[in-house]
Each structure stands twice: as structure tokens, then as C-alpha cells.
Amino acid sequence: xxxxxxxxxxxxxxxxxNALTKNDFRATKLASTxxxxxxxxxxxxxxxxxxxxxxxxxxxxxxCRSREQMVAPxxxxxxxxxxYIPYPVEVEVGGATIFVLPIEQFHHF
Amino acid sequence: xxxxxxxxxxxxxxxxxNALTKNDFRATKLASTxxxxxxxxxxxxxxxxxxxxxxxxxxxxxxCRSREQMVAPxxxxxxxxxxYIPYPVEVEVGGATIFVLPIEQFHHF
Amino acid sequence: xxxxxxxxxxxxxxxxxNALTKNDFRATKLASTxxxxxxxxxxxxxxxxxxxxxxxxxxxxxxCRSREQMVAPxxxxxxxxxxYIPYPVEVEVGGATIFVLPIEQFHHF
Ligand code: NI
Ligand code: NI
Ligand code: NI
Numbered sequence: 001x002x003x004x005x006x007x008x009x010x011x012x013x014x015x016x017x018n019a020l021t022k023n024d025f026r027a028t029k030l031a032s033t034x035x036x037x038x039x040x041x042x043x044x045x046x047x048x049x050x051x052x053x054x055x056x057x058x059x060x061x062x063x064c065r066s067r068e069q070m071v072a073p074x075x076x077x078x079x080x081x082x083x084y085i086p087y088p089v090e091v092e093v094g095g096a097t098i099f100v101l102p103i104e105q106f107h108h109f
Numbered sequence: 110x111x112x113x114x115x116x117x118x119x120x121x122x123x124x125x126x127n128a129l130t131k132n133d134f135r136a137t138k139l140a141s142t143x144x145x146x147x148x149x150x151x152x153x154x155x156x157x158x159x160x161x162x163x164x165x166x167x168x169x170x171x172x173c174r175s176r177e178q179m180v181a182p183x184x185x186x187x188x189x190x191x192x193y194i195p196y197p198v199e200v201e202v203g204g205a206t207i208f209v210l211p212i213e214q215f216h217h218f
Numbered sequence: 219x220x221x222x223x224x225x226x227x228x229x230x231x232x233x234x235x236n237a238l239t240k241n242d243f244r245a246t247k248l249a250s251t252x253x254x255x256x257x258x259x260x261x262x263x264x265x266x267x268x269x270x271x272x273x274x275x276x277x278x279x280x281x282c283r284s285r286e287q288m289v290a291p292x293x294x295x296x297x298x299x300x301x302y303i304p305y306p307v308e309v310e311v312g313g314a315t316i317f318v319l320p321i322e323q324f325h326h327f
Contacts, residue, residue: 002322003114003208005221005263007246028116028143028152028206032263034246043246043263045114045141045152047208053323061327097246099221099265100323104111105162105209109170112223112317137225137252137261137315154223154250154261156317213220214271214318218279 002053003101004046007032012064012094013042019063020046025056053100066095111162112210113155116141121173121203122151128172129155134165162209175204219324220271222264223317225250230282230312231260237281238264243274271318284313 008016013029020027028045048056071091117125122138129136137154157165179197226234231247238245246263266274289309 003210007263026143028141028150030139030141030152030248032246032248034244041246043248045116047206057325060325064327066327096325096327097265098323098325098327099321100325101210101221101319102322103208104211105207107166107169107205107207107209109173109175109205109207112319135252137250137259139248139250139261154225156315210319212317213320214316216275216278216314216316216318218282218284218314218316 001103001106002048002050003103004044004048004053004056005099005101006044006046006060007034007097008042008044008060008064009094009096010040010042012096016044016060016063016096019059020044023055023059025052025059047103047106057098060096060098064094064096066092069093110212110215111157111159112212113153113157113162113165114208114210115153115155115169116143116206117151117153117169117173118203118205119149119151121205125153125169125172125205128168129153132164132168134161134168156212156215166207169205169207173203173205175201178202219321220266220268221319221321222262222266222271222274223319224262224264224278225252225315226260226262226278226282227312227314228258228260230314234262234278234281234314237277238262241273241277243270243277265321265324275316278314278316282312282314284310287311 017027025046025048030043032041032043034041046056068090070088072088126136134155134157139152141150141152143150155165177199180200181197235245243264243266248261250259250261252259264274286308288306290306
């Protein structure tokens, strides 16, 4: 058994969530932030049998493809004018960062 | 030392939290979601010495027992009528899913 | 590659976040709670190459130093009068608890 930690952009998070349910993977979701323009993302925790890791990776890849998108400027909340970008920019949206962790014990009560 | 990741239903989360404090375990808690009817849960991160893992598992088992309970219907927020269940159903509440992870380094500043 | 899980008090979280960005570390942040007086904290998930672990530890140590501070009494929300402290107390603020986890696979889509 492995613990898969997958950080997924909010744009893809619902689609992945549905795909996981349909394929009998059980995921715990945590709201998270980070990355360019502070866009929101979701951290999935998924316990998975070793033999199903490749299938899970395929599901994530299919539902969280990284792609380019124009993003309107966001005025800086914290007043940090240095980080203000006054014109639309092309950013990478979607995508997922995935860590597959070994586990020593798994319990379910 | 191990890192214990325990996903606990909200119904049991306060009780577990108190039990951990009383027994000198220090836990970090993260709000999480997932599972049937999208009920909320809490993800506990607990750093624990190897020798105390069994005691911690006992504490979680005692405070997070899974049991059946009738749940009133919830109208679907997202408008997904397929998933709407118009009558009370018996669901499993409580319970915990626990991963014990090996760690390579532990630091406290 | 390692997955670093760092629990950081809210007082130090922005400073650490900026330091990580400046040094090209990419972090995912999760809001978390726990510890004395229920003060908020942030859990950072940071994927890092093995050779950069010491540099990352230095950054966290420099930005999250634990120190003493007087804290005004907080009236108990849950009505638990036992835990109410009616005078200012000196508490440890700042600080970080860090777990360095081995990973079996890393993917980025
Ligand atoms: Ni990328
Ligand atoms: Ni169950
Ligand atoms: Ni301390």
C-alpha cells in the first residue's frame, strides 16, 4: 500500500474527484494554496494498493493536464507593488504534482 | 520516529483531539473533505516515537469507532439530481483511516 | 527527492513563504491548527532534491525561530472553564516542526 499525495489545481480538482470516485479510489481532499498568482489548489490524499498505482497515475494525468491560459491582472492585496502585473499574462494552469510515499502501517477503524 | 496521518470524521475529531492532548501527543489538524455525502473530516498529523505507535493506535481506535447512523436527506448543492437521495439513509459515521509513514529526518526549531 | 512537511506558526508563515520563493523552492500551503491556545499554523509541503535538503532546513530555521511572547487571556469558546487562563501568559511563538519523508515516485503532469 502507498499514500499518494497529489496537489491539483482547482480547475481540475472536481473532474479528478469524480474520476477517482468512478474508479473506486477513495480520496481525502485538503484546500491548499501556492504557486503563481496564489491560485488555489487541492491536495488529495489517496491510499492505494501497490498494483493500482499505475492506474491512479493514469487517471491523474488524464484529468489534470497542464496547459497555457491567459490570466487577467490581479491587483495586489498585500500592497506589494513589485509583484503587480498590469497586463494579462499567459500562465500554466492545471497540472498536478504527485508524491508516492511508502507506508509502514495502514489501519482502518 | 514516525509521521502518523489520520483522517477522522468530524463527529469524532474533538474527542480524539482531547484524548491526544491528555496523553501528551501533539497533533496538527487540517480540515479535509471526502467520503459519502461529502461529510467533513479532519486530517491529523502526529509525530510519534516508534515505541508509542501502538498506544497512539489504541487511542484512535477507542475514540473513532465506526458505527451506523440514520442521516436525513441532503438536497444537492451542485444541482446534480443523480446523487440526490430523498429519504433518510443509514450511513457509517465515525471511523478513521490511518497511515503510518517512515521519516528520514525530524527537526524542531 | 524528498517530501518535506513543515508545520509553521502563522506568525512566521509569510516570511518563510517569501524566502522559499526567493530561493526557488516551490511550496504548497495548507491551513492547519493545533498546539497551545489553538493558535493557527500553516503546513508547508515542499518537494526537494536530496542535495537541497540542508539548504531548505537552514531557510526554515532562519525564518521560524521559536521565541517567548506574552499572550492575553482568551475566553474559552467551548465553555470549558477548566482550560480558561484569566491572566496573560508567556508562550512560545514561532518555531517549526519538520518531517523529511522519503518518496518512492515523483510525477509532475
Ligand atoms: Ni509545471
Ligand atoms: Ni469503513
Ligand atoms: Ni517547541
